[in-house]
Amino acid sequence: MADADTDVRIAACRQAGETRNGDPALTNAMAALLHHPERRVQLVAVYGLALHDDERCVEAARLLGPPRPGFRAEEMGYLDVAWRYEWRRAGI
Template sequence: MGLRHAGHPNPRVRARVPGLLLSWNTPRPSLSAAARAALLVLARDEDWGVRAEAGGALTAAHDGSSEFTDIIVGLLRDPVADVRACTAEAVAHSTARTAAVADALLALLDEDDLGTRLNAAYGLLLRDDPRTGEAIERVGPLSLPGFEHDHRLHAFWTWKWDRRERSDAE
């Protein structure tokens, strides 16, 4: 179904296509060759909403290839903040764990959007990146109204607590 609409003239229709291209019946979504090709084209779409959706799907189906990694890094550096934010959210939990992806996440810590900064730092923490401490500091205050139950902030507190406990034990 998605392949038929990948070239649709309406960007709202094209934005629905990436989710339709994935086969969710497997532990990690897989792509057919045609779906893969369509998704790579959609990741370069002129409409930012299409690119944002493609970033999430590419990240979910990341196959470890340099082609996917390069596109994901490009989306993390997209000129549109919403594309960067959507891609960072998907990448935080993903299997895309190359140095280039980690570097792109680190660059997102300068974003104005708190959610993007949270996802970037959380992605580095999950990758056990040596820059995690710096990333957490760059997020800003960890006591934020409305974020009392945020799993990312909880993970940051736990990470800091564990480091402090280790230091005290030495």
């Protein structure tokens, strides 16, 4: 996830998220990407953290706001996982 190439970071973050094992090394690496300058990387980090049931995804998703016009389908897929985590956490 530390690779300079954005697409490599995204792929690594997606793979780390989909392991769903709660490993602190993985979740902390994904959390570090929440402040990445590219929104695509931030979205995948939110997605990965949500899959690990890491509460840091909730505030990060709020800060990202709604999906952007023209990117709605792609961004909604990532944000939806964080929203579902938040609902589960709240018992909704």
